[in-house]
Amino acid sequence: MSEIKPVSGDFEQQPLRTYAERAYLDYAMYVVLDRALPHVGDGLKPVQRRIVYAMSELGLSAASKHKKSARTVGDVIGKFHPHGDSACYEAMVLMAQPFSYRYPLVDGQGNFGSPDDPKSFAAMRYTESRLAPYAKTLLAELGQGTVEWVPNFDGTLKEPKLLPARLPNVLLNGGQGIAVGMATDIPPHNLREVVSACIRLLEAPKRTTVAELCEHVPAPDFPGGPEIVSSREDLLNLYETGSGGIRQRAKWEKEGEEVIVTALPHQVSPAKVLEQIAGQMQAKKLPWVTDLRDESDHEHPTRLVIVPRSNRVDVDQLMDHLFATTDLEKSARMNLNVIGLDGRPGVRNLKDLLVEWLEFRRRTVTRRLEFRLDQVVDRLHILDGLLIAYLNIDEVIHIIRTEDEPKPVLMERFGLTGTQAEAILELKLRHLAKLEEMKIQGEKDELEAERKQIEAILESPKKLTRLIRDELMEDAEKYGDERRSQLVERSAAQALKETDLVPSEPVTVVLSENGWVRAAKGHDTKPEELNYRAGDEFLAAARGRSTQTACFLDSNGRSYSLIAHELPSARSLGEPLTGRFSPKSDAVFKSVAIGAPEDRVLMASDAGYGFVTQLENLHTRQKAGKQMLTVPAGSDVLPIAPVTEDEEAVIVCATTEGYLLAYYLSEVPELAKGKGNKLINIPPKAKKAGEKMAGAIVIAAGEDCLVWAGQRYLRLGWADTENYWGERAQRGRKLPRGFQKVTRLSLAE
Template identity: 65%
Template sequence: MTDTTATEFETQPLREFTERAYLDYSMYVILDRALPHVADGLKPVQRRIVYAMSELGLSAAAKYKKSARTVGDVLGKYHPHGDAACYEAMVHMAQPFTYRYPLIDGQGNWGSPDDPKSFAAMRYTEARLTPYARVLLGELGQGTVEWGPNFDGALQEPERLPARLPNVLLNGGSGIAVGMATDIPPHNLGEAVAACSHLIDRPEAPTAELCEHLPAPDFPTAAEVVTPRDELHRIYERGHGTVRARARWEYEREAAQIVVHALPYQVAGAKVMEQIAGQLQARKLPMVDDLRDESDHDQPVRIVVQLRSKRQDPERVMEHLFATTDLERGYRVHLNAIGLDGRPQVFSLRGLLTEWLAFRTETVRRRLRWRLERVEERLHILEGLLTAYLNIDEVIAIIREHDEPKPVLMERFGLTAAQAEAILELRLRHLARLEEQKIRAEQGELERERDTLRATLGSEERLREQVRTELLADAEAYGDERRSPLVHREPARAIDETELMPSEPITAVLSQKGWVRAAKGHEVDPVGLSYKSGDGYLDHAHGRSNQSVVFLDSHGRAYALPAHTLPSARSQGEPLTKRLSPPEQARFQAVLAGEAQGRWVLASDAGYGFQVPLQELLSRNRAGKAVLTVPAGSAPLAPAPVPAEAQGAELAVASSDGRLLVFPLEELPEMARGKGNKLIGIPAQRLRSREEVAVAVAVLPAGAGLYVAAGKSGKRLGAEQLEPFRAARGRRGVQLPQGLRRVARLAAVPAGGG
């Protein structure tokens, strides 16, 4: 039995092992799966698909071949992963609505803009490379890139493709790795080449200058890029941000219809139709009568929004749809790619183009060196052949007389092994005098090419000019016009829900137990409505169906609900606690409605209050918002509306001791929240013991009288009769006549009302 010692095993802490394993996995995902390389703009699977297709001879001029054949070669030779993921990557490179410059020319069902994943199985589709793919593959066999072993070491594959254009920008790409992601939008080929050319001329040019040539992404669709230029400059400077694209449309006035004819990138027409139809069903688009999809082969995108009449504003309708549907969409920009040093980083536009130009310059240098070596090798051979032609009879004699003529030729004429081998491989028909002339002509041509190559390799300026010339030639061959126009548009704003509602008069009614309902019109008798057993009328307010209704609770908190959402007065309503969340022990005490700019007087029975615009009481929070600070043991009074014409208005305040004070309303400040200012002077001891408190307030328009309700009786006091009660704010007030001292309510009486 063999003794196994501990030295045969490696022991390490679990923490170190898991950390290293996770980091290895992370780097694999980042470098070999998710992020494109700045050199050719491709991820490994994309690069292997394009290379495998070139090895299968599937050039743009070749016949189509089944996609399954390509996928099989990719998986079997270079990419040992799932066939579904590989085929999907191949499909994306063939979809003209996904790639700005597709690399694969597909035949069959390769998906549609409405459903990019609706492509047929790979056994049904066929594919070949597009002419644009030559940009990536044309220089592959010319010593331009490094090669490495495939996954099993049986074959060699290129580590990068020698891209003649900045494909990393042209087709963009997206991916999610471990701890990082990339989102590079597509760009126009001609604009990218113009920016590269400018950077070759001015290597220190800032990003702002480059943006003059490459101003914005250029998506495969014709939707407008509406991000402002200064924001685009910041995005390209930082390397991240958001670009917004908006659908293009036109208004056919005679038919009163809006026609959308270009959708944003990666937006499905069916999804947009569903979003608009949902708003129609929810009655959020009352100005729209119908919605149709009239797209066909001749017009791939034609979505018709039929308006109810020619009086509707199409600009406002589309602004709402841009804000609420995918007719306008934002695209995250994150220029994250693997640099020439093999490390991922977020580039600015200038950094990305500088990095790619460094790669392209080195690629051209390597190609020229490779070509120079081939030229010099051929000149060397031609020199040997010319020697043979000048001594043809002696060469033939040596070949006929010697069993091993190669060393003899080398010794006799001072030839190298390669030259001697080339002479021995000559065919008899090439011994004609005409061949000598051809050799001399080829020699002269190659010598001129050699001199040009040496001059270019020896001058950085000439090398840069060579790069620029090739870029411009490729732009001429493959460039096209910008598809996504860059247009300045104001930010879209959705139509407020209240704007969509009809403006009808309503009366909001609040019951003693906190139930609410709304009746149409202002002529309703809220007291005479039917209430649940044990419940009864508490308060009501007049407003309109497109306004908000505000509720005030006993803690001084305000809550708001859209008027059109309140239940009908034909029922007994619903409890407010179903939709609002007041504090425990709080009860609703008042309801307010009207114009948002309208002012109200809020006060507590401690004798303090202030003016507040109704809009300050609006809150979308279920828990409302604190508005009136109510001292401990006190309670809010019924709010009093301030008339639109408040010039000369007065505020009347009554206490439980039967005292009345009238002072100018302008003495009471306007506040958004708080305790307020003193309205009527109540002795502190009497207030603390609750012997005397404020019981009612009322705002009196200029020249108006006052109705004082006391018990079951009441009395109207004319403007002249209020003179004894007028004083400055905060005074003690004057006692009312004996029968009116138990004040229950105050109300303004219009001038001349008796």
């Protein structure tokens, strides 16, 4: 790095790269240390620490009256935190929200937001606040020499560098923050559990493992009380590494026929959950639910009502689907990244974090005891001087009355220090009574005992450890409560298939020549008699169930598919398939088929080629479709023909020039896609003359087929096909006169 070159008295010159690197590094360190990450000691970011301290300076303890939030914010930004008032107020509101903090630091009065919208709080001129009782654990030892004091931003005041937390607040309330190149996500934990883990570490700091600590702290404890459904192994790995994810699931119960959701995952909005469920209902993807209500109030902070369609609905299966498709189940990120005692940020596992906090607590208690010891020694020194004065009270009074400068005389006469002499001179006449001498002697005895006790603790690490443990247990008893988030190991939720959510009803899928589609309920509908748009008419129809997938084939041999229940009702004129799919510009929809995935169909082109395939091969989620049938140049696709599973099924093929051929279906190969094999022979000369295959269908024993020539048709039964029997790829035999210009084949109803 090049050196800075002075140019004149008030200017300096340096490379832009050097300046940019230094400026960015300074900014990054500021964001990391002074804005985004909490400190392991008190678990607070600077703005939170300053808010709590400023409120204590204003006398806003838990026993005082509430005061306008604007007053608190004004003091914070005016004395300690020179930033925006809105950001400061938002930080204070967060510490007052019982659904955000496990142990709130601020007791708010007024609108401090709701789980639906945590930022919907009222302006600071309307709300009032004071410190919550729990905040005493951060402030009780503040004036006892426990922390360092640093100048505020303008050097006119002092503020604590850290607060002397009596509990590991960094884990109890957690926190979130995004710095430069790093972030922190610390979920809240249960106070009693964390204190129990601390005591375990105090008793056996070296032998205790993270797994043993997890016996005391099995998982986070969220304020809203959702279930934690991560496995024990996942949670242990999370605490061993300091990062990972925690799966949470809403709590619910059945009340009559209704489902009542009583707790949601941490920081999940009830309104958003209802919106997600309602969206599925509107999209007809959740027919099992008929109604939703939000009955949350002060007595029931979370009460979402889900009304099933009937008592036949499997509620467990329904909720499993909702867990998989909505925020009723959500993962919370955990990243134990905090600023350590050395001032450096880092990700720590559970043991490292608690060990470091206990070291902070040990230092704090030691400083508190040393501070108190100094006070006791100073007071004992003064009491020794006062006792000398009482023993020689008449002489002391005489010196004070007769001497112009009694202080040095007293010091010389009785061997007093300046401090002792000053204390004697400041005595009031009322304190010269004999009773006061007894009080001083009693106070001296008490202080002597306290001094010995403090010195014994400071000289013995075991006694210091015992004191820390006793204070932790005392605070746990005072501020602790039961776990809210229960641990219930559950397998991952599985969303139901769309077909499982839809009632299975018979439908008839109707396709028009212009590519408009609709679905009529039942199989009694006559598609030819439906109304069509001007210039449009019936093309094809297929009968199936509403839960089955309808497959469409275009003139390029590409297939498209969607669930039948998604199709518009036949009461309307339908909707164009081009609105659902993206076929090529020259493609025209030609055919439709519907059935179970394992059902087989015959696919063919008018060039005389075709093959048998299963319907599932036509299924695709691509809007652009899937290439299924290879169509030779100049040819077109024929309607998809259903295939019967009858062993004696016969395939019937006919050409436009009246040649008909019948043979067993078993002669046709089954393929996944392609051009297929030759079904009927059309000689090259005939092809040049324009002859094509008019149709190919499959009939079973007992079924009839219709050979159409314009509006006329010839009925052929299964037995009648013997007259046209042959082998696959042969020419076939001529049909009777009048049916030698075949237009199509169909099954007789």
